[in-house]
Amino acid sequence: MHIMKFKNYGAMENVPFYFVKDLEADSDPVEKNDIKEKTIKLQKQKPNNYGYVLMQTDGKLVKEIARRTPNSIAESWESGAHHGCVKIKCEVTEENLSEAIYRTEGLSIGEENTFKKATKCCLCKMSLRADINDNRPDKIKIPLIYHGGKHYDFHHEIRELGLVSEDKIEIIADNMENYKAIIIGQIKFIDSCQFQFPLLEKVANNLRGQERTLEQLAKCFPIMAQSIPQHLLPLLTQKSEYSYELNDPDRFSRTELPSRKEFNTVLSGLNYCENGCKKCKHEIKGKKCNGKCKEDDLKEADDCEHEKIYTISQKQYDHAQNVWEKAECKTFGDYHDLYLRTDILILANSIQRFRMTMKEVSGLDPLNYITLPSFAFDMAKKMTKVKLELFHKGQEDMHEFV
Secondary structure, three states: OOEEOOOOHHHHOOOOEEEEEEEEEEEEEOOOOOOOOOOOOOEEEEEEEEEEEEEEOOOOEEEEEEEEOOOHHHHHHHHHHHHOOOOOOOOOOOOOHHHHHOOOOOOOHHHHHHHHHOOEOOOOOOEOOHHHOOOOHHHOOEEEEEOOOOOOHHHHHHHHHHHHOOOOEEEEEOOOOOEEEEEEOOEEEEEHHHHOOOOHHHHHHHHHOOOOOHHHHHHHOHHHHOOOOHHHHHHHOOOOOOOOOOOOOOHHHOOOOOOHHHHOOOOOOOOEOOOOOEEOHHHHOOOOOOOOOOHHHOEEOOOOOOOOOEOOOHHHHHHHHHHHHHOOOOOHHHHHHHHHHHHHHHHHHHHHHHHHHHHHHHOOOHHHOOOHHHHHHHHHHHHHOOOEEOOOOOOHHHHHHO
């Protein structure tokens, strides 16, 4: 009889390290299109920078990098990817990672003796013989997480990694354009959106909740609090804005924030007029205002009758200006680097919160998976302890029935 049950005991172990990464790109307009192609190309994306954080499994920020360079993919791979590699030696700590994973520091004499005499795994209760142990250091995959990588960032990565890495590249794809995961050596590229993470703006708002004091925000964003001055947390725990289509070659040396119109993007379209038309929450829903709404309750309307000339609202632009001033940005390059770091740190905080919650509930680390459905299926099998009978030879009629 063929039985399906929970067997993925390796997923009960926490990943030792993980990366959270992001990149930004120049958006160069495409002037000519091939008339034979059905798809009209509007822009060509060229990565110009990268940033990542390297996290320990307990949420400690080990390393943070943000660099502006035209060779962002190649350089980030050479300088960053192997910091978490378990092939030879971990460069993050002084310990060899194979020892760090199985270290016994801090054990009492009794615990030490029990550890040395153990013959079965405490998780799966199977033999500790090396030939069946799937958690050996050379088999552990280090997750590298992008937000929205499936539809965008993975394309930049795969285009260049074949030229700079000698390791075999494995791709788990939905189709020719969307990749669920990329595995290169011991680095596993996964997309947080595959775990149903919303837009970063929503992610940040969910983490913030109603918390407002510096101490509360530091608890909501513990990873960001390790990297960002505490007085900036009220500003940087919100998603800021960036001028993605500003193609001025000297933009990073500008000493002022770009104008509101320079934040316009083709992808987001034009949403706001120059008159700053506002509506209350009742009018936005198509209802009549009860007259009790205050000025602070009004929001800039994107459905007024005036011509739209801006992508972002005045409130969003004011927030960007506030970030520039409070963070004491000297150039647009400073603002750009801070924007990149903020996005990465917001995502890192949400991933760590998600990991800890799921680990507490199910005993599984979701970063051992590449999608939410695969994690949820293992979680269901583990928690229900169900044993499902599978179709086998002699049950061809059941296949036809299904």
